[in-house]
Amino acid sequence: MPLFSSRTSRRPRIAPALDDEGLARVLGRLGKRGGSGRAPDVALVSAALEEAGHDWDRRGHRASVLAEATADTGLSAAWLGREPQNADALLFHSWTALARGLRDGRLEDAGQVVEQCHRAAELRPEDPLPWVVLLGVARVERFTQNDVNAVWREATGRDRWHREAYLQMLAYLSPEEGGSSAAVLDFVDVVRTRIPANAPCAAVEVTAAVRQYQGLLATGGVRAMTAGQLWDGGQVAAALDQAATLWAKPGFFQHAAAQADLNVLAYALCAAGRAADAHHVFQALQGVVTPWPWNVDGPALQRFEQHQAKAERGRQGGLGGA
Template sequence: MSLFSSRTSKRPRIVPALDDADLARVLKQLNKRGGSVKQAEVTLVATLLEETGGDWDRRGHRVSVLADSTVESGSKLASAWLAKEPENPDALVFHSRVGLVRGLRDRHLEDAGQLVTQCHRAAELNPADPLPWVTLLGMARIERYAQSEVNAIWREATGRDRWHREAYLQMLAHLSPEEGGSSAAVLDFIDVVRARIPANAPCAAIEVTAAVRQYQGLVAQGGVRAMTAGQLWEGGQIAASLEQAASLWAKPGFFQHAAAQADLNVLAYALCAAGRAADAHPVFQALQGTVTPWPWNDDGPAVQRFEQDQAKAERGRQGGVGGA
């Protein structure tokens, strides 16, 4: 992302492609076609991924969004492509990613062995690509691999792209209490990576993301924990990380990675949850109405929650009531 616009905000809406115009164009064409898979659809996706080349960050974003769309629509695109080109590394990694999306939705992998084999074959055919290994990290979450196995996959993924955003998110999810890990494991992971990650790296939002997940977990428990969840943002390392993010992330050109707008959604949510809605105003301005489902959909429709907090940010900027 080269620049965040300062124009008047657009009406909030879910934008899966974020600011990737080429990806948005392909999604639009795929959504128009419907019905049985045609060769033209396979060509659309294959060409887009081929043109992405060795931009591993954008490749990961595009494969992820296309896989989500494929699963949501019930399309057989991934299977049709793999049947046509079984030794194409893009077809292999896309098919395995679609399987992962279904697995995360259903909490169970269909044909886990086959999907793992496809990832390894994709890695053999395109050794520099981190995405087969990142996909395996996701599968490890579902299959609950031993930590030693997960660590080995993690090293393969980050050895190819040190700051791969999704690799960090997959590891964070794997270590979380919701998936059999623990809060202590998450904190240990964040402590280890915090000092190493450049401020504008694709994975720079990992600490704020972890804090939002923790906050939402506390709110979900209800009772006293929910009532005091806001204290999470007060003082300490989390407050310092949020302050740094608020001062840097929305600046034009600071973030360049493909999912930068997704991370700005996380920041806007965190600032509002921390009672700093006024500080979220420039973040909402940078987003121009681009909404990601998470973290907004944790307690209702994402766009509605986004609009509510955006309104709070505007009131806070103007010094009105309800800006906190």
């Protein structure tokens, strides 16, 4: 599927499927019927995951989006009830439980989710996704670091650069979820030089910087007033420079959530006072908006449009200031 067309930008809209047209069609059909547990809906989700085959990146994107879209319906339970020994049914049921758990701050039955992930892993040993879900469970249940490291090795041993695995680990280590800023920095330092520039997880360092920046703003006071200094020098500035140069180039990124990472980059460039540099990133996005990171200080679409307009003015005037 084409990534980052050069067509004129379209009106900003929230698009959970991003540029996955097949997934967008499934979401549209589920939305019309309310995502029930009826056989046709189960078949839609099953086919979407099966179609991705061993493209673990694409499978992970589809599973994550569909799990969030149907988390409050009976679809995953109906599927598992029909096919209790189906690896995809087990995976999807556990992922929908995780989606609810991350939203609500607790899992209804953590033991069941863990058991289902292990059973799915037994049925399809090569699949990293059950282990990725377990990384998410570790966030909610606050697994010990040793236990998390063991799950991490299982996930990345099957798909070394799996984007969702890196994001789940980053969140687990974050101070907002019981970790620390030092733990995040250590993680980023370890992976920084190993990750290929166009890997699915390439945005982990910029994502960590955006989370840190937003955390500083949330504290208020002097720390909030000086939050912009985060972008001024050192490794963070170098990472942002590289991303601004490479990520929006046609064909550079091929992973399923590339447009989500470009949203993070556009936000970071605007936060760093480099609105003009963000212009080509907004162009590449073609109006596809992800709720985070834009929604921390207002409606995501509104904030996206405001920054997009500022980027356009900055380009026309040759100004990159905030």
